[in-house]
Amino acid sequence: MAARATATVLAGARVVLPTGTVENGRVIVEGTRIAGAAAADTPVTDLSGHWLVPGFVDIHNHGGGGASFTSGTADEVLKGVETHRRHGTTTLVASTVTGEMDFLAHRAGFLSELVEQGDLAGIHFEGPFISPCRKGAHSESLLRDPDPAEVRKLLDAARGTAKMVTLATELPGGIDSVRLLAEHGVIAAIGHTDATYEQTAEAIDAGATVATHLFNAMPALGHRAPGPIAALLEDERVTVELINDGVHLHRAALELAFNAAGAGRVAFITDAMDAAGFGDGRYQLGPLAVEVKDGVARLVEGDSIAGSTLTLDTAFRRAVTVDRLPVGDVVRAISANPAKLLGAWDRIGSLEPGKDADLVVLDEDFRLKGVMRQGSWVVDPQA
Numbered sequence: 001m002a003a004r005a006t007a008t009v010l011a012g013a014r015v016v017l018p019t020g021t022v023e024n025g026r027v028i029v030e031g032t033r034i035a036g037a038a039a040a041d042t043p044v045t046d047l048s049g050h051w052l053v054p055g056f057v058d059i060h061n062h063g064g065g066g067a068s069f070t071s072g073t074a075d076e077v078l079k080g081v082e083t084h085r086r087h088g089t090t091t092l093v094a095s096t097v098t099g100e101m102d103f104l105a106h107r108a109g110f111l112s113e114l115v116e117q118g119d120l121a122g123i124h125f126e127g128p129f130i131s132p133c134r135k136g137a138h139s140e141s142l143l144r145d146p147d148p149a150e151v152r153k154l155l156d157a158a159r160g161t162a163k164m165v166t167l168a169t170e171l172p173g174g175i176d177s178v179r180l181l182a183e184h185g186v187i188a189a190i191g192h193t194d195a196t197y198e199q200t201a202e203a204i205d206a207g208a209t210v211a212t213h214l215f216n217a218m219p220a221l222g223h224r225a226p227g228p229i230a231a232l233l234e235d236e237r238v239t240v241e242l243i244n245d246g247v248h249l250h251r252a253a254l255e256l257a258f259n260a261a262g263a264g265r266v267a268f269i270t271d272a273m274d275a276a277g278f279g280d281g282r283y284q285l286g287p288l289a290v291e292v293k294d295g296v297a298r299l300v301e302g303d304s305i306a307g308s309t310l311t312l313d314t315a316f317r318r319a320v321t322v323d324r325l326p327v328g329d330v331v332r333a334i335s336a337n338p339a340k341l342l343g344a345w346d347r348i349g350s351l352e353p354g355k356d357a358d359l360v361v362l363d364e365d366f367r368l369k370g371v372m373r374q375g376s377w378v379v380d381p382q383a
């Protein structure tokens, strides 16, 4: 009877399904799940004039709400998760930045408890196995070549909750590390890399399946030396992450990626740091000082872009209103594709019966009006 008490029919919205958009659609929520049919007396929530889309899935996110996933306490991490949740991200993988190996292993154990509690969907290690040539906002003195034994140490410390490791696969030990990750069902992501086209293709053949923020922290696309970008875009086994904040990428680069890879192989991420959903000021990204001004995060020393202050509702709205992408394609990039990457498509990523009732309500201008996670309103559209 408890599930019955929380049943509701969300009616009247434009509902975006994998098969297309349904005008004046109905989504039935019963308990924590989407149901196939409703009893006659189930209460109706009127969402006419709104869009109803699946909850957003962010596979690359370092923090928010003033909190860092690399260094925050449990309460702070949860505050960061809650901040992104209020912006539509119902599934979030916490990313760490480069640190000492012992620190990262310890951190993995700490974050794994939050994964087991269901607050996080997994852990993403960005660094230390990345290229000093493309270090971005990672501490150079702590970078190291990928070593399968050390990768293994992080996976063990994460106790099965590691979902992705970003590697510069051209470094010594890179290809062996990709193989190890693939064997363990962990995503090997190519990023912060100085690889050639050929070296990138070799890593994909070894099992790498994701491009960490395509275009950023890798050699530019050249017509004689196409580099990693061409290799990652052309291979059907790869999904490319894009940071759609209007800072990391030109609109034309985003369009190029969608046209080359197709909407089924793009994943919108935030790569957010502490200032997301919080405000300008001084922050720490791991050991490095960051200044956030007008929502743009840069290292105090060196001026490199240091993550974003993006939330996925803003990425969604920008994709539709500025980039002019079809809503269905945006939903694939922001919910369905990352859900599939996480191996969670049976549970999340679309509004289909049997899946978790994770959904986002947007008004006709694509502003966020409601967020439901596992059947409970995080942001109530009628409040």
Ligand SMILES: [Zn+2]
Binding pocket: 060, 061, 062, 095, 126, 271, 307
């Ligand atoms: Zn990142």
